Amino acid sequence: MTVYIFRRFVNYAILSLIATCMAYVLASVVLDPAARFYGMNPRPPQSSIDASLDAMGVNPAVPVLVRLWHWLVDLFTQFSLGTTVGGAQVTAEIAARSGASLRLLLIGSIIGAILGVLLGVWGAVRQYRLSDQIVTYASYVVFATPTFVIGVLLMILATQLNNLAGVQLINFTGEYTAGISGSWWDLAVDRAVHLLLPTIALVLISAASFSRYQRSVMLDVLGADYIRTARAKGLPRTKALFRHGVRLALIPMSTFFAYSFGTLIAGSAMLEIVFSWRGMGQFQIEAIVKNDINAVAGTALFVAVLYLISSTLSEVLYAALDPRVRS
Template identity: 65%
Template structure:
């Protein structure tokens, strides 16, 4: 199993390097930092423009393959270049990654757990009222953009605060500027700010995971090993939990890894709606500002997240399926 995991990690590292390099190439082709500098008022001298482009490492007069190689080799030294604001991209990623991970990790884990529970429940109670209710609600969530759901939740939270007469739920930013001193007051303030965006991500994830888990669970309900377990004296619930759910979770481990990347993309607009200064906001602002280094760095961050989640899924896959361990 150890050799299998190491081989998979090595493959993922190669894919991450390729994805990051292609992101830099596409950003260099699609973005125009020269226009960003020339559109300033007053327009900087040409010598200053060339100096800034050389400092950022994005001068179009330098061959693209040379710029890509320089950027890629600098990664191993922890240097991802400078933003158009002359700030280190690495520093920006570290600060903003911590902000995004607060939402992504909690929201995705809670969404996965809730989705698996709803999927198993829906499969066991197929076509009953509870199953149909979960199905309809999931389709409604699918049809609603993430940022629209966030705005709707903000409206509901505002009405609830007005009804109670207290600021029970706060949803702008990560924390309040006038938060009281002390660990627990500040912790409660951050929980209040993170509640709504985390809830949105959890609901979006649960809707997706529940549909996938339901279909996977339906495939194993009539399997021979379930009937064998029942014939040996196990109750229906025990046979489903011990044998059915475990087998149905195997494809979920792979689905979780690759849906995590889409969750990162979906949280970009959500961060802007709730004024969270995370990776999603950085990626959108970088495109608007023709910031090649920041766009490539943001893509590298997403690739590393998918690398970690894919590695975790491989470990879960091997733990659930003994055939992989052999």
């Protein structure tokens, strides 16, 4: 199994590098880092503009493949992703913002995946009953609702709750309360309160997706021959479902979890804007608006690494669930 996991990890690493290079080339072709200089009054001399672009390594006068090569050399030799249009190191910005995004993504995705799997199994076992219909319609409503709308609705509900309570029970602007002081426990509680609403939004989004997929897979498993054989041998229905059915139904879910991470990252970007989080999603959108090639490439690398980690973990889970992979 170790050889299998290592081989898959190497494959995902190569794909991540290719995706990052393509993102850099696409950003270099589409974005115009010199545009911000052209809007200045008075406009800087062209020599000053070229010097600034050369310092960032994004001068359009240099062929894009040459710029990509220098960017990769700096990445692998100096662990540098270049500088932003504001003069900050991209690696420093990613290090400062990634914690906020990872807290939101990991907690929301894991809770949402577990809840979605449970709802999917429950819906398959109780197919077409009232509980299954409620989960189905609720999932479709979440699917049809844009991410930022879910965030705004949660903010409205939290505001109403705060008004009813007469105190600020739920804070939802930013990662923490500005100027807060106290013990580490007070700071941790404050961050947890600010994390509550965006996490709930991500849980709803991921749970709706996982529940539909898990229900479909579980329905196929319930009609399988080995389930009927287990029941014919006297195994109780519940044990037959959880010992044989759920375990095999989770195998395709491990792959689905890895590739649904991209949707969660896109959803978290909108949530970060709605809830004023300085995370990677907000950083990526700001980079595109500012025509910041290095920042766009850095965020693409960040997303690719997340895919690399999640895909590798899904392969580990796949191997743990399917004995054929371990042989």
